[in-house]
Amino acid sequence: MDNQRHNNHGELIRVRFAPSPTGHLHIGNARTALFNWLFARKNNGSFILRIEDTDFDRVKKEYEDNILKDLKWLELNWDEGPDCGGNYGPYRQSERINIYKEYANKLLSEGKAYKCFCPEEELEKKRKESLSKGLPPRYDGKCRYLSGEDIISYEKQGIKPSIRFEVESVLPFNKLKAHDGLIEFEDMVRGKMTFKGSDIGDFVILRSDGVSAYNFAAVVDDALMKITHVIRGEDHLSNTPRQILLNQAMGFDIPCFAHLSMILGYDKTLLSKRHGATSVKELKEEGYLPEAVVNYLLLLGWSSENGREIMPMFDAIKNFSLERVSKSPAVFDIKKLRWMNSSYIKNKDITELTELASPFLAKKCISIEGIDKNWLCKIVDAVRDNIQTLSDIDKYTGIFFDELPVPSPPLKGVEWEGEADEVLKLFKEKIEKEENIAEDVADKIIRSIKEKTGLKGKKLMMPIRVAITGKTEGPELKKIVAILGKERVIKRINLIQEFYKHLL
Ligand code: GLU
Numbered sequence: 001m002d003n004q005r006h007n008n009h010g011e012l013i014r015v016r017f018a019p020s021p022t023g024h025l026h027i028g029n030a031r032t033a034l035f036n037w038l039f040a041r042k043n044n045g046s047f048i049l050r051i052e053d054t055d056f057d058r059v060k061k062e063y064e065d066n067i068l069k070d071l072k073w074l075e076l077n078w079d080e081g082p083d084c085g086g087n088y089g090p091y092r093q094s095e096r097i098n099i100y101k102e103y104a105n106k107l108l109s110e111g112k113a114y115k116c117f118c119p120e121e122e123l124e125k126k127r128k129e130s131l132s133k134g135l136p137p138r139y140d141g142k143c144r145y146l147s148g149e150d151i152i153s154y155e156k157q158g159i160k161p162s163i164r165f166e167v168e169s170v171l172p173f174n175k176l177k178a179h180d181g182l183i184e185f186e187d188m189v190r191g192k193m194t195f196k197g198s199d200i201g202d203f204v205i206l207r208s209d210g211v212s213a214y215n216f217a218a219v220v221d222d223a224l225m226k227i228t229h230v231i232r233g234e235d236h237l238s239n240t241p242r243q244i245l246l247n248q249a250m251g252f253d254i255p256c257f258a259h260l261s262m263i264l265g266y267d268k269t270l271l272s273k274r275h276g277a278t279s280v281k282e283l284k285e286e287g288y289l290p291e292a293v294v295n296y297l298l299l300l301g302w303s304s305e306n307g308r309e310i311m312p313m314f315d316a317i318k319n320f321s322l323e324r325v326s327k328s329p330a331v332f333d334i335k336k337l338r339w340m341n342s343s344y345i346k347n348k349d350i351t352e353l354t355e356l357a358s359p360f361l362a363k364k365c366i367s368i369e370g371i372d373k374n375w376l377c378k379i380v381d382a383v384r385d386n387i388q389t390l391s392d393i394d395k396y397t398g399i400f401f402d403e404l405p406v407p408s409p410p411l412k413g414v415e416w417e418g419e420a421d422e423v424l425k426l427f428k429e430k431i432e433k434e435e436n437i438a439e440d441v442a443d444k445i446i447r448s449i450k451e452k453t454g455l456k457g458k459k460l461m462m463p464i465r466v467a468i469t470g471k472t473e474g475p476e477l478k479k480i481v482a483i484l485g486k487e488r489v490i491k492r493i494n495l496i497q498e499f500y501k502h503l504l
Contacts, residue, residue: 013045015229017071017078018218020052021063024279025070027271027332028233028263031297035260036231037076038298038320048225049081051092052218054211059094070280074290075313080225088225093217100212103220103250104163104205112169112249113205115161116143117154138201139164163206165216170248171197183241188229188258188322195241203242215242223252231258231322258322261301261329271332278332287360287390289348292341300330310343338388345384354380360390361397375483382479399469400483420463423449427464428493431486442481467496 017033019025025033040047049071053059068083080086090096107113116139127137144166146154154161171181181197205216212220218239222230237259247254265275277283283293291312298316299309302325311319345353354377383396430445431437437445450460461477468489469480481489 013040013043013228014048014226015040015045015231016048016050016222016225016227017076018050018052018221018232019067020055020058021060021067022055022058023063024281025067026279027283027297027300030070030074030280030293031263031300031330032232032260033071033076034074034294034297035258035302035320035322035325037078038317039229039231039322040079041317042320045228046079047076048086048088048227049078049091050221050225051082051094052214053092053094054097054214054217056094056211066281070284073284074280074294076294093212093221096217096221097211099224100206100217100220101210104212104216107165107205107249108163110169111166113163113165114144114146114202115151115154116164116202116204117146117151117159117161118142136199136201138199139203141202144202160208162204162208164202165205165246165249166202167197167200167245170245183244185240185244185254185257187237188231188256189261189325190234190237190259190327193237193240195238197241197245200242200245205246215239216246219243219246219250219252222255223247223250227255229256229258231260234259234261258325260325261327263300264329264331266331266333268329268331275332276334283337285391287392288337288341289344289356289390292337292344295344296337296340299336300332301326310340342388345387345390348384350377350381350384353384357390357393360393378479378483382475382483386473386475396474399471399474399480419453419455419459422453423455423460423463424467424493424497426452428490431481431489434486437481437486437489439478439482442478446477468492 015036017029017036019029019033037047039045049068051064051067053064064082068081071078078084080088080091082089082091085091104113108115123139126140130137143161143164151161171183183195183197183200185193187193203215204213206212221227222243240257240259244254263271265271267275271278277286280293284290294313295309295311295316298311298320302320304311304319305324348356354373357380358376379397379400380393383393386396387393426449427445430448434441434445446460446464450456453460462472465474465477465480466472468484474480484492
């Protein structure tokens with residue numbers, strides 16, 4: 001199924017990501033965008049970005065801008081969208097209000113929809129009554145058969161009607177997908193899905209303020225934008241039977257559907273703010289690399305045949321298939337994301353990594369202005385194995401920038417008597433003899449001290465590490481020595497020898 005370039009009607013595959021700009025792009029939505037993108041790229045189809053911004057009270061332009069920015073950061077590029085246009089625009093629902101009106105009026109004139117004058121308070125009361133009796137909160141059809149005079153009278157009173165879709169205008173004639181009042185479809189992830197038409201009351205397609213309801217706008221847009229596959233979160237599953245009926249009422253082709261499972265937090269409850277960083281923006285700010293984030297998102301519900309986890313996007317495009325998307329909920333595991341991020345940090349081109357790390361150093365008041373780029377690259381290269389996110393970087397880079405780090409006693413793991421003293425003395429002596437101390441020279445010196453003293457491991461390394469960094473852990477010693485250079489290493493050893501004189 002996935003390997004097709006066309007849907008069952010021979011059309012090119014077209015999918016869409018349709019966020020509502022009422023908040024930042026969160027992990028669940030980013031995963032939906034990624035799976036749509038992969039499906040499009042794998043099948044040489046088109047990936048369309050549509051902004052669903054008709055909830056005027058909650059929508060903010062700033063959120064829309066950020067969603068676009070975050071998608072670009074993740075490199076999920078789209079072929080048609082609000083910023084770049086396309087043949088089926090506009091791609092913002094707020095600019096399509098008249099299109100929805102036109103289709104709603106068409107349904108009205110065909111007798112498949114009707115004007116509803118019920119006041120919101122009355123509807124709310126009835127909804128509550130139904131729920132308290134354990135019944136689905138279905139509209140009772142009060143306005144379905146209003147006479148022409150009733151309608152005129154309401155309108156004369158200035159009451160603005162909403163427009164409701166009459167479910168039964170489609171259901172009894174539905175030979176193909178619905179029988180005996182059932183609405184069925186084959187979900188590409190979840191298999192055969194069946195819904196009872198009798199649970200669905202006539203629903204509003206155009207609100208009394210003239211704005212389209214979500215289900216109606218989505219169906220009209222998916223049809224006019226020639227969307228062949230709707231891939232979205234499982235929270236929309238209950239909308240799908242309604243959307244199928246609307247497609248049928250308007251004579252549109254029904255797209256294929258794939259509903260992605262929910263994402264849970266470590267405590268197996270729906271992922272939310274309580275679980276920490278859940279938006280792409282926050283992950284970016286915490287120093288995750290975009291390629292690690294998309295790779296991690298890929299594993300939230302999808303797995304490769306051979307269990308491979310680290311998978312750059314060009315491989316993911318080749319391997320992706322909706323058949324391998326799991327029906328069970330995915331669990332967001334920040335530890336795994338951190339691990340994945342560390343792996344991408346280890347393998348990133350060092351110039352690019354330094355560029356990305358610079359704002360994190362600047363944020364921690366480490367002034368990198370005027371610092372030689374090559375030297376900075378060496379520092380980032382030395383610490384990259386120790387960090388999981390870029391915001392960890394200052395934990396290890398301070399040792400290079402602080403002029404003379406003085407360790408505060410007591411220092412775990414270092415006995416400043418006898419052996420340590422000897423190691424330091426030898427180290428300084430040997431360094432003083434060298435012109436410059438590149439990594440291989442530092443390595444050679446450390447090895448020769450090992451031979452001479454018979455010391456190894458911590459006993460050998462720790463005094464040197466502590467003396468020149470003031471810390472008991474950090475990047476590889478030979479790298480630190482090479483980056484600091486002869487002069488600074490000697491200065492630091494002198495300092496610590498002075499400092500601990502009374503102990504030695
Ligand atoms: N605007 C909807 C959302 O953000 C999209 C629903 C859909 O994909 O049909 O959840």
